[in-house]
Amino acid sequence: MTAIRKERQGQDMALTAGIVALIVVFSLLPMVRLLQEIILPGGRFSLDIIRLGLIDETTWRATWNTLVVGLGGTLFALVLGVAVAILVSMSNVRQRQAFVLCFVTPLMIAPQVTALAWLQLFGPSSPLLNMLGMAPPLGTRNPLYSPEGIVFLLGIQYAPLVFLIVRAGMRKLPRELVEAAQSSGAGWVRVLGTIILPLMTPSIVGAAALTFVSCVGNFGIPAFLGIPANYLVLPTLIYQRLAGGGPAVLSEVAFLSVLIGVIAMIGIVMQDRIASRRDFRITSTSLPAAPYQLGVWRLPVEFGMWALIALILVLPLVGLILTSLVRGYGVTLTAETATLENYYFVIFQHAAASRAFLNSLYLSAGASIFAVFVAIPLGYVIAWGNKRWIKALNLAIELPYALPGVVLAIASLLLFLKPMPITGIQIYNTVWIILYAYLARFLILAVRPTITGYFQLDRALEEAARVAGAGLFMRMRTIIFPLIAPAAIAGGLLIFMTALCELTVSALLWSSGSETIGVVIFSFEQGGDSKYAAAVSAIMVATTFLLMLLASLFANKLPDGVLPWRD
Amino acid sequence: MAGLSINNVTKAFGETKALDDVSIDVADGEFLAVLGPSGCGKTTLLRMIAGFETVTGGNIRIGDREVSSAEANTPPEKRRVGIVFQNYALWPHMTVSENIGYALKVARVSKTEREERVGNALALVNMEQYGDRRPANLSGGQRQRVALARCLVAEPRLVLFDEPLANLDVHLRASMEDEFADFHKRTGTTILYITHDQAEAMALADRIAVMDHGRLMQLATPRELYHEPANEMVASFISQGMVLPADVETEEADGQCRVRVLGQELVVRCRKGEKPRKDARICCRASQIESVGASQPGFEGTITRAVYRGGSARVEFEPAVASHLGLHFDQLDPVSFEAGQRARLAITSGWLIPADGAA
Ligand SMILES: Nc1ncnc2c1ncn2[C@@H]1O[C@H](COP(=O)(O)OP(=O)(O)O)[C@@H](O)[C@H]1O
Ligand SMILES: [Mg+2]
Numbered sequence: 061m062t063a064i065r066k067e068r069q070g071q072d073m074a075l076t077a078g079i080v081a082l083i084v085v086f087s088l089l090p091m092v093r094l095l096q097e098i099i100l101p102g103g104r105f106s107l108d109i110i111r112l113g114l115i116d117e118t119t120w121r122a123t124w125n126t127l128v129v130g131l132g133g134t135l136f137a138l139v140l141g142v143a144v145a146i147l148v149s150m151s152n153v154r155q156r157q158a159f160v161l162c163f164v165t166p167l168m169i170a171p172q173v174t175a176l177a178w179l180q181l182f183g184p185s186s187p188l189l190n191m192l193g194m195a196p197p198l199g200t201r202n203p204l205y206s207p208e209g210i211v212f213l214l215g216i217q218y219a220p221l222v223f224l225i226v227r228a229g230m231r232k233l234p235r236e237l238v239e240a241a242q243s244s245g246a247g248w249v250r251v252l253g254t255i256i257l258p259l260m261t262p263s264i265v266g267a268a269a270l271t272f273v274s275c276v277g278n279f280g281i282p283a284f285l286g287i288p289a290n291y292l293v294l295p296t297l298i299y300q301r302l303a304g305g306g307p308a309v310l311s312e313v314a315f316l317s318v319l320i321g322v323i324a325m326i327g328i329v330m331q332d333r334i335a336s337r338r339d340f341r342i343t344s345t346s347l348p349a350a351p352y353q354l355g356v357w358r359l360p361v362e363f364g365m366w367a368l369i370a371l372i373l374v375l376p377l378v379g380l381i382l383t384s385l386v387r388g389y390g391v392t393l394t395a396e397t398a399t400l401e402n403y404y405f406v407i408f409q410h411a412a413a414s415r416a417f418l419n420s421l422y423l424s425a426g427a428s429i430f431a432v433f434v435a436i437p438l439g440y441v442i443a444w445g446n447k448r449w450i451k452a453l454n455l456a457i458e459l460p461y462a463l464p465g466v467v468l469a470i471a472s473l474l475l476f477l478k479p480m481p482i483t484g485i486q487i488y489n490t491v492w493i494i495l496y497a498y499l500a501r502f503l504i505l506a507v508r509p510t511i512t513g514y515f516q517l518d519r520a521l522e523e524a525a526r527v528a529g530a531g532l533f534m535r536m537r538t539i540i541f542p543l544i545a546p547a548a549i550a551g552g553l554l555i556f557m558t559a560l561c562e563l564t565v566s567a568l569l570w571s572s573g574s575e576t577i578g579v580v581i582f583s584f585e586q587g588g589d590s591k592y593a594a595a596v597s598a599i600m601v602a603t604t605f606l607l608m609l610l611a612s613l614f615a616n617k618l619p620d621g622v623l624p625w626r627d
Numbered sequence: 628m629a630g631l632s633i634n635n636v637t638k639a640f641g642e643t644k645a646l647d648d649v650s651i652d653v654a655d656g657e658f659l660a661v662l663g664p665s666g667c668g669k670t671t672l673l674r675m676i677a678g679f680e681t682v683t684g685g686n687i688r689i690g691d692r693e694v695s696s697a698e699a700n701t702p703p704e705k706r707r708v709g710i711v712f713q714n715y716a717l718w719p720h721m722t723v724s725e726n727i728g729y730a731l732k733v734a735r736v737s738k739t740e741r742e743e744r745v746g747n748a749l750a751l752v753n754m755e756q757y758g759d760r761r762p763a764n765l766s767g768g769q770r771q772r773v774a775l776a777r778c779l780v781a782e783p784r785l786v787l788f789d790e791p792l793a794n795l796d797v798h799l800r801a802s803m804e805d806e807f808a809d810f811h812k813r814t815g816t817t818i819l820y821i822t823h824d825q826a827e828a829m830a831l832a833d834r835i836a837v838m839d840h841g842r843l844m845q846l847a848t849p850r851e852l853y854h855e856p857a858n859e860m861v862a863s864f865i866s867q868g869m870v871l872p873a874d875v876e877t878e879e880a881d882g883q884c885r886v887r888v889l890g891q892e893l894v895v896r897c898r899k900g901e902k903p904r905k906d907a908r909i910c911c912r913a914s915q916i917e918s919v920g921a922s923q924p925g926f927e928g929t930i931t932r933a934v935y936r937g938g939s940a941r942v943e944f945e946p947a948v949a950s951h952l953g954l955h956f957d958q959l960d961p962v963s964f965e966a967g968q969r970a971r972l973a974i975t976s977g978w979l980i981p982a983d984g985a986a
Contacts, residue, residue, distance in 0.1 A: 518714060518716060520712045520713075520714060520716035521716050521718055523677075523679060523703070523710070523712070523716065524710065524712060524716040524717075524718070524777070525718075525729065525733075526678075526679075526702070526703040526704045527677055527703050527704070527706070527708055527709060527710050527778070527783075528704075528729050528730035528733055528777075528781060529704045529705070529707070529730055529733045529734055529781065530704055530729070530730075530733045531704055534733055538729070538732075539718060542720040543718070543719070543720060
């Protein structure tokens with residue numbers, strides 16, 4: 061009897077211990093190390109680093125710039141995302157599925173690829189403008205090399221994020237609330253202003269906070285658009301400092317990364333304050349409201365929506381592909397001059413690039429497989445467990461993703477600069493430090509859909525296995541894993557897609573031999589080889605589309621809302 | 628097979644007590660139904676017996692082993708109880724045979740023996756030809772049978788049913804009821820069957836435990852519940868019994884005593900040792916009320932409603948002396964009563980509800 065109890069407790073304890081260890085290693089340790097660096101450098105309490113950071117004028121300029129593009133990008137993304145969400149959710153436009161797919165796709169494309177694509181669209185060497193004979197004269201500055209350009213691209217990059225959150229909120233809006241207002245004589249504009257938008261406040265504020273954090277932490281767009289204009293934000297400032305000074309400036313950039321973390325946190329806290337100020341809870345559940353009949357306006361509105369898709373998705377991709385076919389700088393692209401040489405070069409001839417394809421492949425595969433296998437037991441404990449403190453630790457897993465990637469990258473550097481204690485293993489300057497950072501950062505992307513999966517699964521299925529005599533590990537293997545795997549794998553796929561072109565973390569952690577695709581695109585562009593950068597990017601966009609297609613194939617086995625681009 | 632004994636079990640969820648001092652003994656091989664309105668704590672009781680919930684106080688024994696107490700709790704996988712869940716809980720990723728054979732696989736039963744026992748279990752529920760199907764391709768009744776076979780295959784000491792028929796349509800319910808009864812007769816398994824449907828409980832169970840607000844109201848055979856309810860809750864819950872105020876005028880003799888109800892004197896059945904008392908209650912059934920002539924003993928009142936139901940009418944009535952008490956009875960064709968009409972009724976017999984209310 062006691063032996064039996066011990067055996068069961070053993071499995072329970074093993075699970076708990078494993079999860080605690082995981083959270084400590086991948087979340088608490090890096091964060092604690094980062095804080096230690098700035099307030100307890102070398103083990104002694106000192107505020108020197110903070111003081112030095114604060115009197116530095118570039119710090120303030122970069123902070124100001126960060127806030128400007130962060131707020132600007134958020135505002136733009138909000139306007140665009142909410143407007144599209146209202147049109148898609150509340151009106152009778154057609155081809156919704158296809159439109160949502162196209163509108164959300166930019167979110168799946170890495171920011172630096174977006175930036176590159178847009179850069180190729182404007183500017184004097186734009187193949188498209190050249191073909192149309194509309195290119196500005198050589199030597200003209202690309203108009204995107206500016207704060208406005210950064211805000212514009214951040215807005216386009218994250219409008220889908222706003223859209224997804226607000227759309228999910230609108231789906232839950234019971235039609236009675238809208239119909240009650242209509243029967244009180246309110247027209248659609250008034251219903252929108254007095255009922256729908258106010259009720260959507262929590263979604264909109266939540267979306268705003270998430271977008272703000274993403275904009276503030278974004279590296280790819282300000283790196284491509286801001287560095288040439290010498291317009292630095294905190295992530296790019298950190299990158300430049302570290303690229304120039306190496307490990308010697310680690311303390312300094314640690315302070316800067318904590319500063320970004322603090323800015324991001326302020327965004328999250330403000331959201332919490334606003335959302336809790338009033339009660340917006342919607343209690344009833346019912347069918348969604350009847351769509352507003354656009355009447356004669358339907359066709360023009362639909363035309364406008366698809367024009368938007370052409371502008372934010374098709375045009376930049378066309379620009380990207382055209383650039384990847386160009387022979388050289390200044391050569392006008394025609395049917396005769398078009399070439400696939402650039403693709404050949406990056407895949408077969410350029411050592412770092414071909415290495416990077418493999419590195420990124422291994423890294424993202426490693427991160428996603430690890431995450432899938434960890435997410436299932438972790439989700440089990442969080443969704444079905446009864447231990448309160450583990451739920452609190454759930455926040456700890458969110459942290460490395462909620463905070464900008466730069467923060468985690470710097471923390472990883474600090475953690476692994478010296479060889480690891482006891483084992484003496486050195487992962488600094490190898491691909492393993494990037495893997496560590498990816499595991500920590502992206503784990504939550506698999507945990508979230510897995511938890512959704514658990515909540516949609518009838519717990520009696522597990523209980524039936526318990527009464528059949530199955531212990532914890534047996535149940536995990538034979539019942540829970542097969543049932544929850546699709547959701548976890550969908551999460552893994554999201555991780556794979558995100559990690560494949562990741563730049564923010566790897567830009568700070570890469571070394572010769574451990575380049576990633578993101579880094580290679582960035583280096584090509586910085587070295588003026590846009591055509592190679594475009595070729596690599598085009599390959600990655602194609603890969604992304606393929607993966608989205610693949611995931612959609614088994615979409616009917618997934619819990620609702622796991623694949624963001626499926627409406 | 629084993630008996631089950633639940634001793635003074637209490638379960639608190641925070642402040643609220645879902646179960647309060649419940650004691651039930653189920654004999655080996657008995658079919659016991661737990662009956663009560665929704666939210667009275669039936670599922671909680673079942674989950675504690677299965678081991679999914681811990682007890683706050685008291686203990687539970689299966690056979691001669693204590694499985695739950697405030698100090699220790701044997702995990703569900705070690706209790707050897709079978710459960711038939713309300714929504715079946717069949718694993719969608721396994722075939723019917725795999726579902727049924729799961730417990731045997733867990734217990735490392737050899738493949739040949741496993742196949743044989745799964746075959747037997749399938750035969751027991753008349754599902755031989757469905758072994759390779761997936762649960763999704765079965766009808767509701769078939770799923771129910773698979774769930775039954777799955778819980779039987781491991782030869783549990785005790786089988787628990789949580790409202791197993793609630794999700795089925797009326798016709799299927801009747802036939803599954805027969806199957807359960809039949810199955811119990813054949814296997815002699817100890818069964819604890821939870822339901823909120825009294826017809827189901829009456830039809831199936833040897834004894835019924837009636838629960839309300841987390842307390843055990845009465846544990847008795849279906850007949851006893853109907854004829855001799857232990858308290859007002861049981862009296863009114865079972866078959867819509869009417870509870871009427873009465874004064875007991877004589878001592879019990881031969882299981883009967885004389886009472887005065889609504890001004891009418893009559894003889895009702897009662898427990899041994901009843902003494903004359905005021906403010907007592909009797910329980911009477913619709914069949915124990917009839918209309919009488921003006922000279923006979925009885926009481927006056929007004930008909931408030933008469934609903935014709937084919938062959939007879941359900942007549943509702945307000946006595947003149949106590950208009951808040953609604954009585955109802957059936958009048959066979961030819962139905963003559965109409966709403967608003969005056970009438971004189973008499974109670975022919977009834978049951979004196981014991982003063983202490985204990986089961
Ligand atoms: N896990 C729980 N936490 C808090 N309260 C619960 C929990 N489970 C059941 N209850 C409460 O206990 C009472 C009895 O519930 P239940 O056993 O499900 O009733 P029944 O099955 O008879 O309808 C209800 O009031 C219910 O709200
Ligand atoms: Mg219940």
